[in-house]
Amino acid sequence: MKANNLWKVYFVVFLLSVAVIAFSSAVFINTAKEDHNTLDNLIAFVASIFSILIALLAYHISVKTYVSIDAVNAISRMDGNVMENENYRTGILSLMRQFDGEDRSAACNQLLSYLNANFKKESLNSGARLADSIQGMIDLIVLFSFVIKRGRAKHIDSQVARIEKLIATIEVRVAEFESLSEGSCILLRESVKLLKAVYNHQCYLSGHHPVNAQTTILDVRGAMLKNAISRTIYFNYMGLFFLSKAMEVITSCIAERSGERLEALSIEAAPLLRSLPNSKSKDLAILYLREASDYFDKAASSVSDELLWSVFIQYNTARTQYLLSLLGLHDNDLWQTSIQKAVESRIKLVALLDDILGINRNAYFQRAFADQLKMAQLMQMRLLIASGVRFAPDTMLPDIGTDEFNRLKTIFEDVSKHIK
Numbered sequence: 001m002k003a004n005n006l007w008k009v010y011f012v013v014f015l016l017s018v019a020v021i022a023f024s025s026a027v028f029i030n031t032a033k034e035d036h037n038t039l040d041n042l043i044a045f046v047a048s049i050f051s052i053l054i055a056l057l058a059y060h061i062s063v064k065t066y067v068s069i070d071a072v073n074a075i076s077r078m079d080g081n082v083m084e085n086e087n088y089r090t091g092i093l094s095l096m097r098q099f100d101g102e103d104r105s106a107a108c109n110q111l112l113s114y115l116n117a118n119f120k121k122e123s124l125n126s127g128a129r130l131a132d133s134i135q136g137m138i139d140l141i142v143l144f145s146f147v148i149k150r151g152r153a154k155h156i157d158s159q160v161a162r163i164e165k166l167i168a169t170i171e172v173r174v175a176e177f178e179s180l181s182e183g184s185c186i187l188l189r190e191s192v193k194l195l196k197a198v199y200n201h202q203c204y205l206s207g208h209h210p211v212n213a214q215t216t217i218l219d220v221r222g223a224m225l226k227n228a229i230s231r232t233i234y235f236n237y238m239g240l241f242f243l244s245k246a247m248e249v250i251t252s253c254i255a256e257r258s259g260e261r262l263e264a265l266s267i268e269a270a271p272l273l274r275s276l277p278n279s280k281s282k283d284l285a286i287l288y289l290r291e292a293s294d295y296f297d298k299a300a301s302s303v304s305d306e307l308l309w310s311v312f313i314q315y316n317t318a319r320t321q322y323l324l325s326l327l328g329l330h331d332n333d334l335w336q337t338s339i340q341k342a343v344e345s346r347i348k349l350v351a352l353l354d355d356i357l358g359i360n361r362n363a364y365f366q367r368a369f370a371d372q373l374k375m376a377q378l379m380q381m382r383l384l385i386a387s388g389v390r391f392a393p394d395t396m397l398p399d400i401g402t403d404e405f406n407r408l409k410t411i412f413e414d415v416s417k418h419i420k
Helices: 003-034 038-076 104-118 127-139 141-147 158-178 183-205 211-219 228-258 269-274 280-302 307-326 332-357 364-386 406-416
Strands: none
Touching: 104 127, 104 141, 104 158, 104 364, 127 141, 127 158, 127 183, 127 228, 141 158, 141 183, 141 307, 141 364, 158 183, 183 211, 183 228, 211 228, 228 269, 228 280, 228 307, 269 307, 280 307, 307 332, 307 364, 332 364, 364 406
16 A cells, blocks of 8 residues: 555545444434433443544554555665675766766766765665665765875865765665665665775875775675676785785895885886895785785676776786796786787777767866777786887877876886986
């Protein structure tokens, strides 16, 4: 029974009650004329009326209880929600038309306005709807890495403050839902923990969060996640966690030998890594790299047919395999194949975005993905040079005049000074 149809039922019951009361009144008046024992008749009449009123009150209470239980069940129902869909795929590319702002601020405003609308209280009329909204934000989490710009200064970027406010709002919504259905909140809580962990990792890479903020990915019980995209993101960022830990150890090892803090993937670091003597630090770096490689393999197997995440996973896999090859554990062919796949996938992605948004590349996110392609192309050249692989670049180095990322300039300078 739907709540908006209850007035019809109440109207019928009211008519029946009026009819019963009218009939009882008529009987009482008729018997009062024929029977002189009017006190007994009056008592019986009043008792009948009270019985009808009590029955009406009981009916009202039972209907309200039924409606309340039915409403709670409707809100807390989670069957068929996207978080349990193992074949789920992201729809981010179809949303890119909405996020066509020409600069970082405009693009971030569009992205956050879209997400804030999904988490308005009036929009979340069921648990399944809340799950869908959280999953939608997980789908778009990759775009956050393009708008998070923090430094070690005390000033917090206004856009980043809005992201943190949105995450706080999501936690409130989940807490409200948990008061209705605690058992259905497990996947919701783990998904929100995944959101926060990815956000913390992105902030850590931007140079703001301390090292321990990186470890929040370890708090996520990733094995419980059923959604294909959520599992992929979890495995990918677990891999990134171990890869970054490995590169920190490698940088420290190089610094101990040469006195310089060289980036692990830089060209100058390659010969030092090849000659790195056996030590506990080297064993630890290898342990971290193997863990990273295993997680990237798991991430790739979850969505092998998904272009967007394959782009990032293949790039991460190639860097891990390259470092393992320098340490004598992998062949060069492995990382060369992976980096070539990463470049080809990014070419496809950029071409697809150009079709969606136009070839002028006026949109901020469109330029960001184009710069990701440049980064992969430059990284491929850098690793080939560092490995001593001969190649003849048949094209000029990618133009980085409009790059959105500071790291792109560093890789460009490292490569350009070694290409004659």
